[in-house]
Amino acid sequence: MARASNQTLMYSGTTGPVSTTLTNPYDSTLATLSGTYSINNSTYTGTGTGNSLFMSNSTEFITLDSATTGHSPNVQTVVDVQRILTGNGDDVVDMASANFTLPGTVIDLGSGNEIIWANSGDDTISAGSGNDTINAGPGNDTIDAGLKTDAIEGGTGTDTAVFFSPESAYTITRTGPATFTIAGTSNTIVANLSDVEFAQFSDQTLDLSTVPAPEPTALTLLAIPALALSRHRKRN
Numbered sequence: 001m002a003r004a005s006n007q008t009l010m011y012s013g014t015t016g017p018v019s020t021t022l023t024n025p026y027d028s029t030l031a032t033l034s035g036t037y038s039i040n041n042s043t044y045t046g047t048g049t050g051n052s053l054f055m056s057n058s059t060e061f062i063t064l065d066s067a068t069t070g071h072s073p074n075v076q077t078v079v080d081v082q083r084i085l086t087g088n089g090d091d092v093v094d095m096a097s098a099n100f101t102l103p104g105t106v107i108d109l110g111s112g113n114e115i116i117w118a119n120s121g122d123d124t125i126s127a128g129s130g131n132d133t134i135n136a137g138p139g140n141d142t143i144d145a146g147l148k149t150d151a152i153e154g155g156t157g158t159d160t161a162v163f164f165s166p167e168s169a170y171t172i173t174r175t176g177p178a179t180f181t182i183a184g185t186s187n188t189i190v191a192n193l194s195d196v197e198f199a200q201f202s203d204q205t206l207d208l209s210t211v212p213a214p215e216p217t218a219l220t221l222l223a224i225p226a227l228a229l230s231r232h233r234k235r236n
Contacts (some may be wrong), residue, residue, distance in 0.1 A: 005048030009081065011055040011062070013038030018061055022068070024117055025098035026137050026155060031115055033092060037061035039069050046080040053081050059089035059112070064097040064119065076100040086110045090130070095119045096137055104139065109146065127152075145182070145191040154196035160205070161193055167201040174211045 015038050022031045040062040044053050055062075067074035078084070078095065083106040086093060091110075095102060096117040104121035109128035116125060120138040127134060127146025135153040136143055143152050144162045152161060163170060163182065170189075173181045180193045193199075199206045 006050040007046045007048070007052070009044045009046065009051065009053045011038075011040070011044075011053060011060060012042040013058070013060055013062075014041045015039070015058075022063075022092075022094055022117075024096050024135055024137075026096055026120070027135070027153070029117075029135055029153065031092070031094075031117075031133070033061070035059070037092070038089075040066075040077060041071075043075060043077045044079070044081055046082070048080075049082060051081045052083040052085060053078065054085050055087045055089075055091060055093075057087040057089055057110070059091060060087070061092045063094040064100050064102070068094065074099065078102065082106060083108070086112070086114060086116075086128070088112050090114060093117070096135070122157075143196070145189055148188050149190040149192070151192045151194075152196060153194045156195070158198070159196045160198040160200050161191055161196050162200045163189070163191075164202055166203040167199075167206060170201070172199070172206070172211055174208075174213050180208055180211060 018033050018037045020033050038058040038060045063069050064077055065074050066077050085108045088110040090112040092115045094117045102119035102121050105123050107116055107125045109126060109132055111129045113130040115133045117135045118137045122139045123136055123141045125134055125136060126144040127150045129147040131148050132146055132150045134143060136159060137155045138157055140157045141154060141159045142162060169185055171183050171185060175181055178195050182199060183190045197208060199208055
């Protein structure tokens with residue numbers, strides 16, 4: 001008998017206060033939550049492929065480990081679901097787990113300011129129109145930049161940030177050994193990238209390792225001898 005596919009699963013939550021700090025098991029990133037959320041109270045199990053979990057427009061909080069939201073025993077809340085669609089609230093979707101593994105998942109964000117932590121598969125994450133914080137976790141992930149200011153951590157693996165205009169429509173700045181800021185020149189897009197290896201534009205794909213460090217400014221160059229002189233005076 002063929003397994004059913006293309007199932008639609010609807011999020012279920014209980015509204016209540018949340019005051020906690022989450023720790024990402026892959027890189028020890030912290031996220032502190034304080035506020036009122038629709039806290040997940042269910043498990044979502046699909047069969048076959050093409051299954052989607054739809055969240056609502058409330059501010060929702062779901063974790064892959066049920067124990068993180070206070071449920072015992074600890075069970076996997078999302079199974080055989082290939083796509084998660086958030087609504088327009090300031091959602092927290094924590095699929096990072098030291099106990100459970102998901103294959104590559106598609107996560108589509110809405111208009112809220114959302115925190116998204118993916119699992120260890122090759123995920124595809126589309127930022128929305130809010131100011132989002134995305135940690136793609138291990139795997140070779142693809143992250144579509146959103147419409148405002150997003151913080152995107154690629155994690156281990158070979159990761160690609162996607163932008164939908166030509167490269168000439170953006171400024172690209174290296175801000176550290178593995179960090180970059182890509183900002184639109186005529187829109188509100190700002191993507192602060194960490195541990196992301198490639199930036200894909202509509203006309204080309206850029207290996208970010210080739211982006212040079214910023215040239216020292218005149219002020220910086222003038223400050224170097226001044227600092228050296230100050231240290232010399234202190235020694236004398």
